[in-house]
Amino acid sequence: MSLRRFPRGVYDHGAEPDPRFTLANERTFLAWIRTSLALVAGGxxxxxxxxxxxxxxxxxxxxxxLALGLVVPPLAWRGWAAAERAMRRGEPLPSSGVLLPLVVGVAAVALLLVLGTVLR
Known part of the structure; x- marks a missing residue:
C-alpha cells in the first residue's frame, strides 16, 4: 500500500530525503507565512x-x-515545493523566489514612509 501525500507533484519525485531536511524546509515555509502575517498586520x-x-x-x-502579504504565501509555497523536489532528487537547492519581491516591496514602503514624513 502506497501513501498518498499532498501535493503529489512534490512527493511523487525521487526518494525520501532525511526527515531533518524536510522539516527544516517546512519551518522555512512557516517562517515566510509568519512574515506574510506581519506584513498584513503592518499594512x-x-x-x-x-x-x-x-x-x-x-x-x-x-x-x-498588504499586497506583499498577499504575494508572499504563494511564492513561499512554490519555494517549499521546489526545495522538497530538489532534495528528493538529490539536486542542488533552488534559490528563493520570495526574496526579490520582498526586498523591493519593503524598500518601496520605507521610501513612501520617508516621503510621507517629509511632506506632511
Missing amino acids: VALEALHVPIHSGLRLAASLVL
Whole structure:
C-alpha cells in the first residue's frame, strides 16, 4: 500500500530525503507565512492607527504591505515545493523566489514612509 501525500507533484519525485531536511524546509515555509502575517498586520495598522504622515503616501505604503502579504504565501509555497523536489532528487537547492519581491516591496514602503514624513 502506497501513501498518498499532498501535493503529489512534490512527493511523487525521487526518494525520501532525511526527515531533518524536510522539516527544516517546512519551518522555512512557516517562517515566510509568519512574515506574510506581519506584513498584513503592518499594512492594516498603518492605516488604522492614522500615523501622522501624508495620507496618500500612508495609504500607498499600507497597500504595498498588504499586497506583499498577499504575494508572499504563494511564492513561499512554490519555494517549499521546489526545495522538497530538489532534495528528493538529490539536486542542488533552488534559490528563493520570495526574496526579490520582498526586498523591493519593503524598500518601496520605507521610501513612501520617508516621503510621507517629509511632506506632511
